[in-house]
Amino acid sequence: MLPYVIEIMNGEFIQARIKLNPLRCSQLADEYAGLIWDERAAKREEHPNCANDLADAALYAWRLCYSYLSVAVDPPPKVGSPEWHQQEEEEMMQAEIRRYHERREAEADSWGMTVEEYEWETRWRNRRS
Numbered sequence: 001m002l003p004y005v006i007e008i009m010n011g012e013f014i015q016a017r018i019k020l021n022p023l024r025c026s027q028l029a030d031e032y033a034g035l036i037w038d039e040r041a042a043k044r045e046e047h048p049n050c051a052n053d054l055a056d057a058a059l060y061a062w063r064l065c066y067s068y069l070s071v072a073v074d075p076p077p078k079v080g081s082p083e084w085h086q087q088e089e090e091e092m093m094q095a096e097i098r099r100y101h102e103r104r105e106a107e108a109d110s111w112g113m114t115v116e117e118y119e120w121e122t123r124w125r126n127r128r129s
Contacts, residue, residue, distance in 0.1 A: 009059055009062055018062065028054045031054045031055050034051070035052060101115075
């Protein structure tokens with residue numbers, strides 16, 4: 001593997017952007033602990049006598065994560081704050097809208113119509129009354 005990619009991943013470990021689960025990744029952690037650079041090589045390379053299968057697999061997987069495309073999630077508003085109340089109101093409104101559409105779909109389906117047909121028929125009936 002190219003040394004600069006390893007250095008970038010090492011930087012992610014240092015900044016705690018990558019974390020290992022000690023219960024599930026103990027073999028990988030042990031392998032990382034035993035890896036060294038080959039001091040005799042003309043260019044920077046991993047020492048050939050060090051097992052690095054798990055480390056290479058983790059590196060390949062990390063390279064395909066595209067974590068640089070992620071966006072940090074804003075923390076939720078504090079319970080009871082005006083922002084929290086506004087968020088609750090919006091969530092309740094969206095839930096009510098979903099329930100309304102679900103009821104309309106169920107009513108239309110019970111008549112064997114699409115929602116559009118049912119709404120047109122309902123409007124037409126209301127005009128005649």
